[in-house]
Amino acid sequence: MTGDETPQTWALRGALVLPDDMEPDGAVVVQGDRIKWVGPAKLRDVPARYVDVVAGARRWSGGYILPGLVDIHCHGGGGQSFPDARSKADALVAVLEHRRHGTTSLVASLVTDTKAALVQQTGLLADLAEAGELAGIHLEGPFLSPARCGAQDPTKMARPDPLLVLEVAEAGRGFFATMTLAPEIPGAVFHDGAERSVTEMLCQVGAVPSFGHTDCSAEEMGWAVRQAYSWLAQAVADGVGRSRRPTATHLFNGMRPVHHRDPGPVLEALAQASAGCMVVELVADGVHLDPHTVSEVFRIAAPGSVALVTDAMAAAGMPDGQYRLGPMAVTVSDGVAHLTEGGAIAGGTAHLIDVLRVTVKKAGVSLTAAVRAASLTPARVLGIDTEVGSLAAGKRADLVLADTDLNPMEVYRSGQPLPPRESTVV
Numbered sequence: 001m002t003g004d005e006t007p008q009t010w011a012l013r014g015a016l017v018l019p020d021d022m023e024p025d026g027a028v029v030v031q032g033d034r035i036k037w038v039g040p041a042k043l044r045d046v047p048a049r050y051v052d053v054v055a056g057a058r059r060w061s062g063g064y065i066l067p068g069l070v071d072i073h074c075h076g077g078g079g080q081s082f083p084d085a086r087s088k089a090d091a092l093v094a095v096l097e098h099r100r101h102g103t104t105s106l107v108a109s110l111v112t113d114t115k116a117a118l119v120q121q122t123g124l125l126a127d128l129a130e131a132g133e134l135a136g137i138h139l140e141g142p143f144l145s146p147a148r149c150g151a152q153d154p155t156k157m158a159r160p161d162p163l164l165v166l167e168v169a170e171a172g173r174g175f176f177a178t179m180t181l182a183p184e185i186p187g188a189v190f191h192d193g194a195e196r197s198v199t200e201m202l203c204q205v206g207a208v209p210s211f212g213h214t215d216c217s218a219e220e221m222g223w224a225v226r227q228a229y230s231w232l233a234q235a236v237a238d239g240v241g242r243s244r245r246p247t248a249t250h251l252f253n254g255m256r257p258v259h260h261r262d263p264g265p266v267l268e269a270l271a272q273a274s275a276g277c278m279v280v281e282l283v284a285d286g287v288h289l290d291p292h293t294v295s296e297v298f299r300i301a302a303p304g305s306v307a308l309v310t311d312a313m314a315a316a317g318m319p320d321g322q323y324r325l326g327p328m329a330v331t332v333s334d335g336v337a338h339l340t341e342g343g344a345i346a347g348g349t350a351h352l353i354d355v356l357r358v359t360v361k362k363a364g365v366s367l368t369a370a371v372r373a374a375s376l377t378p379a380r381v382l383g384i385d386t387e388v389g390s391l392a393a394g395k396r397a398d399l400v401l402a403d404t405d406l407n408p409m410e411v412y413r414s415g416q417p418l419p420p421r422e423s424t425v426v
Contacts, residue, residue, distance in 0.1 A: 007032030011053045012399065013041045014060035017067070017371045019390045027054045028065060030397040033414035038391050060401050066371055067390050068104030068398025068413060069352045070378040072178065073138060073250065073281055073309035075109045075325060077316030077351070082108040083121060083326035084314070088128050095133050097317045098310075100418055101351035102408040104398040105135040105379065105388050107177055109311075111326035112141030112152040115164055122171040129175035136177030136382055139168060140249065143198055144213035145182040150254040151339050151346035152213060153327045160187030162201040169205035176207050177242065177382055180249040182214035183224030199224065203231035206240045208381060210281075212249025214265050215256045221265040225272045242383030248273075250311055251280040251297065253288050253345070273301040279381055281309045282373075284359045285350040287336055294363035298373075307381060308355050308374040313337055313347035357406040 009031040016026035016038065027041040029050050037050050046054045076082050078097030085091040091108065098106055108125045110118060118139060128134045143161075146154040158164070160181065169176045179202055183189045189199045199209045209228045211221060228246035235241030248269040256264035272278035280301060284294045288311070298306055310316065314323045315332040322340070323330045325347055329340040337346040348355075352374055359370040372390075379389025388396050397415035400408050411418040 009036070009053050011050070011057035012060055012065055012401075013054070013057040014065045015063070016065050016391055017367060019368070019372050019376050021368060026065075027057055028391055028399065029053055030415050033397055033416075035391065035393055035395050035397050037393050062409065063401070063403040063406075064367070065391070066102070066400040066402055067375045068388060068396075068400060068411070069102050069356070069374045070105040070135065070382070070389055071098065071103045071310055071312075071352045072107045072136070072307060072378040072381055073109050073140075074098060074103075074106055074312045075111065075347050076314040077312050077318075079314055079318050081314040081324060081326070082125060083110050083113065084324055085121070085124065088124065091125060091128055092133060094314070095128070098312070098351055099413065100411060101317070102353045102400040102402070102411050103351060104400075104411065104413045105382075105384070107136040107138050107382070108134050109138040109140055111328075112144060112156050113326055114156060115158070115167070118142070118164075119167050119171045122168050122176065126171060126173045126175050130173065134175065135384060135388075136175050137172050138178045138180070138210075139176075140180040141213070143181040143185055143188055145185065145215045147215040148182070148213050148254050148256065150213060151325060151328055151330070151344050156327065160185055160198040162196050162198055165198055165201045165205060165207075169207065174206070176205065178208040178210050178247065180210045180212045182216060183211050184214060184216035184220045189224045189227055199228050200231050203228065203235040203241065206235065206242060208232070208243050208247060210247040210249045211265070211269070213254040216265050218263045218265065218268040221268040222272070225268070225278050229277055243279075243381050245277060245279050245381070247307065247381060248278060248280040250283045250288065250309065252293065253283060270297065270300050273297075273305040276302040276305055279305055279307050279377060281307050283311045283348055284308055284355050284363060285310065285348050286358045286362060288345065288348065291358065291363040294359055295365060298363070298365045298369060303369070304372065304377050304380070306373045307378045308352065308359060308370065309378075310350055310352050310355055311348045312350060315349045316351060318349075353400070353402070353406060353408050360406060
């Protein structure tokens with residue numbers, strides 16, 4: 001196409017899942033890589049310039065038209081791991097594995113490792129992000145609690161260091177999006193002799209603090225969220241912030257459990273999410289959490305305060321066998337990943353559409369709320385919700401055509417269809 005040619009305009013008609021409701025008979029008009037109009041498909045409701053294209057729209061009657069999904073916590077898939085990728089081609093295998101299943105915006109997650117390894121991998125992944133293949137980079141560690149290490153290597157956990165945050169931010173070239181840290185570790189939230197705490201430094205470099213892998217008290221979690229909320233507001237005002245709200249990394253998992261005399265971080269995180277001051281991640285894949293737990297979190301949290309994530313590792317979309325997650329050996333059996341030594345759950349093996357399906361079909365969450373948690377809310381965490389995350393005019397034309405069982409049948413990214421890949425049903 002030459003510069004003076006108008007991109008092709010086309011439309012889909014069907015049941016649209018919007019951020020706050022359903023449009024049972026709606027239309028999405030796409031021109032080039034953008035959504036141009038979304039609304040009821042009755043021609044009297046369609047702007048005159050789109051009447052002809054909507055009249056000739058392809059009808060999707062087999063289920064739902066969803067926005068492209070957004071996963072803000074993913075370590076790999078398709079046999080490749082972001083912490084272990086040695087080239088952009090390696091990492092792209094994992095990106096495409098999830099993209100073919102409807103995750104059109106993906107954050108690549110690293111795990112606890114040495115400073116040199118984290119800086120190197122962040123730089124490699126930033127190359128992919130600059131090419132438009134990744135939406136950001138997440139560091140899960142190394143400032144975590146050894147008492148709640150989960151599948152993280154406790155021998156490589158480090159004292160909170162704001163200078164490491166600066167080095168990672170420099171290597172990330174604007175794509176360092178979020179970092180998991182335990183708020184009780186000295187220097188994580190309090191200055192502890194440094195000019196800035198790690199949490200404050202994260203906000204100042206444009207990354208969102210995510211509290212997890214923590215043995216903290218309820219009071220420590222509350223303090224951390226309040227401090228992060230304040231610093232993020234300043235970062236947004238300064239034009240460098242992505243989001244006004246911190247997040248909780250995979251709520252419940254890797255955290256001190258709730259006890260009636262020691263509520264720990266979970267209940268405080270839920271209280272903050274209920275007040276709309278925090279976004280809580282849920283790995284609602286049917287393995288990490290009981291479906292009733294998932295439904296209760298959605299009931300308690302304010303609308304738009306839950307983000308569904310996969311925490312997926314290299315085995316997503318792959319058969320059982322032996323894999324790696326950074327420095328840790330992982331065995332996958334019956335689709336569940338465990339550390340080969342120790343047995344802790346070592347990430348997920350689902351795609352985000354599978355997590356969405358479990359949330360709707362087993363936890364009983366409404367389709368609208370679940371889709372928002374897998375699209376618009378995580379897009380807002382990343383500060384890219386004007387670009388992706390919902391079916392709305394002006395946004396990138398990322399669409400998922402799902403059947404009534406929420407299996408992805410067709411995926412479009414930037415208005416272009418992707419090659420199909422058989423979905424793994426959880």
